[in-house]
Amino acid sequence: MKQLFLLSGLGADKRVFEFLDLRGYTLHHVVWVKPSPRETLTEYSSRLLPQITRPSPVLVGVSFGGMVALEIGRLITVERIILISSAISPRAIPAYFKLMTKLNIQKLISDAALKRPNEVLYWLFGITRKDHKSLLAAIMDDADATFFRWAVESIMVWKGETILTKVTQIHGTKDRILSFHSADYAVSGGGHLIVITNAGEVSSIIKQVLG
16 A cells, blocks of 8 residues: 655645545654754755655655655655645745745734634635635644744745655645646636645545556
8 A cells, every 4th residue: 555654834744635535555654853043945854854654655745845855855766756835946046035034924923813814814815615714713722832933934944945756746836825837737716725625636636646
């Protein structure tokens, strides 16, 4: 049975995958570890390698998790990397992220605010259903604010310019967090959380990619 190693998004955990139908695969959820203050994305990704317990794994990364998956793919041999709502290189990071870090906005947001979703945030993530909002609220409530701030800053100095082969991109055409430019599979009208809102379509694509 094919082994999939799943990496969730920034501040998220394995619950973002709960709407996917990946029966027929063995799933391994990579758990975020505490980052060191000045640690690079590459250094951090190397510390996750003990959790990758199979040779030539399939990595499935959502948003920030996709960027980490790419870094892992530069450190070990992988069968395939599947990016969901993620960036294939630093060039795909929107300019407003860089502005945010230059202004240190991520440091000005209180811990309480990071854990308190609102309608603007729901709009940014492209979710409208009550159960989807409840899931996002629960994930945010459990999120580590220190990890969030480190991750935002690490994305801004990410050096992953080398484009890897065996990478498949799945992206929503209406993503308001990481804007859609091109992808191997475009989810029409999908927002940033297509892993939740368009789980059926995303599941079908993953199965198609992996055969």
